[in-house]
Amino acid sequence: MKIHEYQATELFRAGGLPVVQGRVATEVYEAVMIAEETGYPVVLKSQVLVGGRGKAGGIRLVKNKEELEDHFAQLKKLTIKEYPVEKILVVKAIDIKKEYYVSVTVDPAKGDVVLIASSDGGVEIEETAKTNPDAIKKYYLNGKKDIDEGSWKPFIQSVFDTPELQAEGTKVFGALLKVFFDNDCSLAEINPLVIDGQGKIYAADAKINFDDNALMRHENLESLRDLRYEDPDELEAKEKNLSFVKLSGNVGCIVNGAGLAMATMDIVKLSGGQPANFLDVGGSSNPEKVLNALKIILRNKDVNAILINIFGGITRCDDIANGIIEAMGQLELNVPLVVRLTGTNEKEAKEILAKHDITTFSTMREAVDRVVALSKK
Amino acid sequence: MSVLIDEKTKVLVQGITGRDGSFHAKQMKEYGTQVVAGVTPGKGGQDVEGIPVFNSVAEAKDATGAEAAIIYVPAKFAKGAMLEDIKADIPFIICITEGVPVLDMVEVKTALKGKNIRLVGPNCPGVISPGKSKMGIMPGHIHKPGPIGVVSRSGTLTYEVVYNLTLNGIGQTTCVGLGGDPIIGTRFIDVLEMFMADDDTKGIVMVGEIGGEDEQLAAEYIKKNVTKPVVGFIAGRTAPPGKRMGHAGAIISGGDSTAEAKREILKDAGVAVVDVPDEIPAIFKEKLKL
Numbered sequence: 001m002k003i004h005e006y007q008a009t010e011l012f013r014a015g016g017l018p019v020v021q022g023r024v025a026t027e028v029y030e031a032v033m034i035a036e037e038t039g040y041p042v043v044l045k046s047q048v049l050v051g052g053r054g055k056a057g058g059i060r061l062v063k064n065k066e067e068l069e070d071h072f073a074q075l076k077k078l079t080i081k082e083y084p085v086e087k088i089l090v091v092k093a094i095d096i097k098k099e100y101y102v103s104v105t106v107d108p109a110k111g112d113v114v115l116i117a118s119s120d121g122g123v124e125i126e127e128t129a130k131t132n133p134d135a136i137k138k139y140y141l142n143g144k145k146d147i148d149e150g151s152w153k154p155f156i157q158s159v160f161d162t163p164e165l166q167a168e169g170t171k172v173f174g175a176l177l178k179v180f181f182d183n184d185c186s187l188a189e190i191n192p193l194v195i196d197g198q199g200k201i202y203a204a205d206a207k208i209n210f211d212d213n214a215l216m217r218h219e220n221l222e223s224l225r226d227l228r229y230e231d232p233d234e235l236e237a238k239e240k241n242l243s244f245v246k247l248s249g250n251v252g253c254i255v256n257g258a259g260l261a262m263a264t265m266d267i268v269k270l271s272g273g274q275p276a277n278f279l280d281v282g283g284s285s286n287p288e289k290v291l292n293a294l295k296i297i298l299r300n301k302d303v304n305a306i307l308i309n310i311f312g313g314i315t316r317c318d319d320i321a322n323g324i325i326e327a328m329g330q331l332e333l334n335v336p337l338v339v340r341l342t343g344t345n346e347k348e349a350k351e352i353l354a355k356h357d358i359t360t361f362s363t364m365r366e367a368v369d370r371v372v373a374l375s376k377k
Numbered sequence: 378m379s380v381l382i383d384e385k386t387k388v389l390v391q392g393i394t395g396r397d398g399s400f401h402a403k404q405m406k407e408y409g410t411q412v413v414a415g416v417t418p419g420k421g422g423q424d425v426e427g428i429p430v431f432n433s434v435a436e437a438k439d440a441t442g443a444e445a446a447i448i449y450v451p452a453k454f455a456k457g458a459m460l461e462d463i464k465a466d467i468p469f470i471i472c473i474t475e476g477v478p479v480l481d482m483v484e485v486k487t488a489l490k491g492k493n494i495r496l497v498g499p500n501c502p503g504v505i506s507p508g509k510s511k512m513g514i515m516p517g518h519i520h521k522p523g524p525i526g527v528v529s530r531s532g533t534l535t536y537e538v539v540y541n542l543t544l545n546g547i548g549q550t551t552c553v554g555l556g557g558d559p560i561i562g563t564r565f566i567d568v569l570e571m572f573m574a575d576d577d578t579k580g581i582v583m584v585g586e587i588g589g590e591d592e593q594l595a596a597e598y599i600k601k602n603v604t605k606p607v608v609g610f611i612a613g614r615t616a617p618p619g620k621r622m623g624h625a626g627a628i629i630s631g632g633d634s635t636a637e638a639k640r641e642i643l644k645d646a647g648v649a650v651v652d653v654p655d656e657i658p659a660i661f662k663e664k665l666k667l
Binding site: 106108109111112113142143181184211212213216217243245247257258259260261262263265266267268269270275278280283312313314315342343344364365 | 453482487540560620624625626
């Protein structure tokens with residue numbers, strides 16, 4: 001789960017990180033009040049959950065109230081990659097002398113948490129990674145949750161060149177690690193971390209992604225979710241314990257298991273059809289899941305044929321069959337349904353469906369060929 | 378032969394009194410797996426399907442000589458279950474549980490360091506050595522003993538592959554489901570190495586998907602070390618970038634993590650990469666003269 005910069009900034013502030021003075025504003029009068037507290041010049045930063053906002057003109061430096069009012073109004077009309085700007089972070093402008101990149105993330109291959117820092121530029125970090133990979137320094141935590149004094153010195157010295165900055169940097173990195181672990185983040189990033197004319201260090205940006213699997217133990221974080229960035233069908237699917245991603249085609253797919261669901265979409269495409277969605281009903285599916293899945297898929301008016309592809313393991317085919325019958329009783333199913341069932345309780349399932357004149361297939365290829373043909377009629 | 382488990386492996390089931398745990402303990406036992414113990418804290422002394430239940434892994438191990446553990450507990454208890462196995466020095470652990478937090482897995486990986494313990498999963502279907510033993514949730518009847526080793530990041534997609542092999546009379550030595558999470562205990566390379574060392578395994582199927590770089594690492598390994606024929610399938614060619622496709626690890630985050638990139642890298646390593654799982658049997662029939 002991603003959150004906005006202003007929300008991440010508040011988590012950083014609570015964690016003792018040196019964030020820049022300022023707050024988020026929705027209306028221009030709020031922005032003026034904040035600017036009067038911090039003093040001009042201030043930076044107006046559009047809050048969107050997509051990259052490239054700087055290039056899209058979403059960040060403005062303003063020197064006085066008139067400029068603020070003018071640019072604030074412009075930003076409020078701005079749409080960045082289809083997302084309208086609703087909130088704007090107003091922060092005191094900093095006289096930047098040097099920029100750094102800092103982040104904490106998980107290295108899946110090593111199964112360890114890694115702190116990444118670079119003194120070479122901040123914002124252009126992806127470019128630095130390509131052109132000058134040696135400038136990117138990594139510190140692995142070796143399963144610990146904090147800095148280890150013994151191995152820390154060479155790392156911090158490779159990032160900052162003066163003892164003062166090294167001491168300040170150690171505090172910042174320590175605080176960032178704490179925020180990372182306390183909130184089960186998958187990424188906590190400051191880009192850029194800056195040094196101003198007086199040699200003071202600031203987190204001039206804040207980015208946090210949370211581990212979706214860990215949200216169950218952080219109920220307070222759910223309120224940070226910006227629903228405007230979530231597809232309503234995907235959200236509803238999640239509530240119903242289904243995994244759903246919408247695509248642009250017309251063949252609706254209901255599958256058990258993520259791998260098989262992806263493979264089903266791939267083979268629909270290879271066979272000349274266009275998959276309308278990814279949908280995994282998950283393991284141990286009860287009949288109700290099929291009903292919920294069909295409801296979500298039928299809302300997509302592009303869908304003109306539906307493929308149900310089930311390989312029973314933990315999922316019982318007869319549960320799926322009962323779900324299909326129940327759904328047909330409750331929903332107005334005006335598109336053809338193609339069903340493939342194999343595995344646990346396949347025979348019982350086929351008997352249930354045969355009673356309702358639903359033809360079933362045993363192989364994926366036969367079922368895909370059939371549904372693709374129907375989708376072209 | 379088979380890898381990881383066989384008819385002699387003594388298995389304990391964590392979470393045996395739960396819905397999934399009891400159902401699959403029974404299924405495993407019926408398949409022929411030596412399920413010697415169950416563990417649920419506070420429920421010691423009971424029995425499930427004739428399997429004695431203990432309060433702790435250490436107790437179960439002492440009483441029964443269990444040498445492998447399979448975990449069916451909810452996600453928030455999965456870390457504790459794995460750490461308990463590691464503490465009790467259970468040499469082989471399978472974690473079926475889906476939804477384990479990533480930082481919990483960092484703790485588990487740290488606890489595994491320096492120990493001679495193998496973990497498979499989490500978020501995986503388990504391991505089966507057809508005709509000998511099943512530790513997992515896969516439907517046993519679609520498998521049959523034979524010469525092919527199967528290793529996969531997926532569950533039901535693995536069943537699809539196995540089903541196609543079996544339908545064509547081609548059996549399997551062992552099928553290993555690695556799991557769909559970013560941090561997992563066992564990776565492609567570990568299992569490829571086991572299949573290379575197992576004389577009965579004559580050919581290998583590798584089922585990958587979008588996200589991460591394990592298939593790329595496997596390709597490098599295959600190029601250097603694998604002399605047996607490998608057939609590959611990669612799921613997610615139609616997956617849009619940046620979207621998590623069910624599995625926590627299945628997300629395209631850069632050029633190398635797309636299905637097409639992985640397919641090309643595997644082809645370059647000499648792997649026969651197929652478009653549809655039902656194309657796999659014919660390749661083995663030709664290469665292994667089956």
